[in-house]
Every structure is written in structure tokens, then in C-alpha cells.
Amino acid sequence: MSEIAEYERRIAFALERIGRGVEALKHRAVAPEPEPAPEAAFEPVPETAPAATADPAEIAELKAALDAEKEANSQLSERVRAIREKQDTTLNAMERKYGAAVRAQEAAFKEVAALKQANAALIAANRKLMDEGVAFSEEALMAELQALRAARASESAELEQIIAGLDPIIEGASGEAEDA
Numbered sequence: 001m002s003e004i005a006e007y008e009r010r011i012a013f014a015l016e017r018i019g020r021g022v023e024a025l026k027h028r029a030v031a032p033e034p035e036p037a038p039e040a041a042f043e044p045v046p047e048t049a050p051a052a053t054a055d056p057a058e059i060a061e062l063k064a065a066l067d068a069e070k071e072a073n074s075q076l077s078e079r080v081r082a083i084r085e086k087q088d089t090t091l092n093a094m095e096r097k098y099g100a101a102v103r104a105q106e107a108a109f110k111e112v113a114a115l116k117q118a119n120a121a122l123i124a125a126n127r128k129l130m131d132e133g134v135a136f137s138e139e140a141l142m143a144e145l146q147a148l149r150a151a152r153a154s155e156s157a158e159l160e161q162i163i164a165g166l167d168p169i170i171e172g173a174s175g176e177a178e179d180a
Helices: 002-029 048-053 056-132 138-179
Strands: none
Touching: 002 056, 056 138
């Protein structure tokens, strides 16, 4: 960005120099004429008049400076266009990825909720059978223990996701507090 600002400054300076040069050429080439009578028609100054009294080296220098600044301006315009295209392409790709990630996350949340509900139903059914004395076995107890462990692992994973989401916010807040 500092390069762009530098190019803009150089272009503005060159255009100012060119403008001063053109004004100087006009003042040198056009001698003060007596004021025309109100009835007189306007006669344009011939285009060859300024060139006859202007310094050819100065004109060549001004033209070269103008051409150089035009070239620099066109290069900058091309670079800005390329950067904008790249940003647009990157932004569109990131938006698509974000949309896909959100859809995948929503599907995963629905699946986890369904599994939790099914797991809770299995635990309740297993507990009911054990309370009635129908199916009191070590296998039933192990199945319930595994179901409880899976539920706790799921809750732990959810908490880790929440903490991971909060970390950037906390770091940003602590960075702002340090800057203040």
C-alpha cells in the first residue's frame, strides 16, 4: 500500500510539473495582445505558435516525464486490478468453504443429538431391565458404562470446541487491554 501511495504522489507531482510547464509555454508563446473590440470575432491562437518559442529540450523532457508517469499509472492500475481479482477469487472460495463447513457442522450436530437421544434411551431401557431383575449381567453394566463414557467424551469434545472458539476472542480482548 505504501508503494501505491508513493506512485500516487509521484504522479501528482509530475502532473503538477507538466501543468506548470504548459502554463509557462503559454505565457511565453502568447504575447499580450491588445484587447479586441467587442464586435471582433474570436480568433483561436494557432497550435504551432507555442512550439515556435518553446524550448524543445524542455518539451521533450516534459513529454518523457508524462509518458513515464502514464506507464507507472497503467502498471499500478493493472496491479490494483490483479489484486482485486485475487481478493475476489479468494473471498468467493472462502465463502464457499465456510458455507460447506457450516452445513457439515449442522449435520454433525444433528447426528450427535440423535445419538445422544438414542444412547439415553438405551441407558434408560437397560436400567429398567436391571431394576426389574430381568437382565442383570456384567455385559449390561459394561454396555451402560461405555454409553456413559461416550456421552462424557462427547460433552468433553463440545467443551473443547467452545473453548477453541473463545480463545481468539480472549486473546483479542487481552491484546486490546495491553494496547490501552
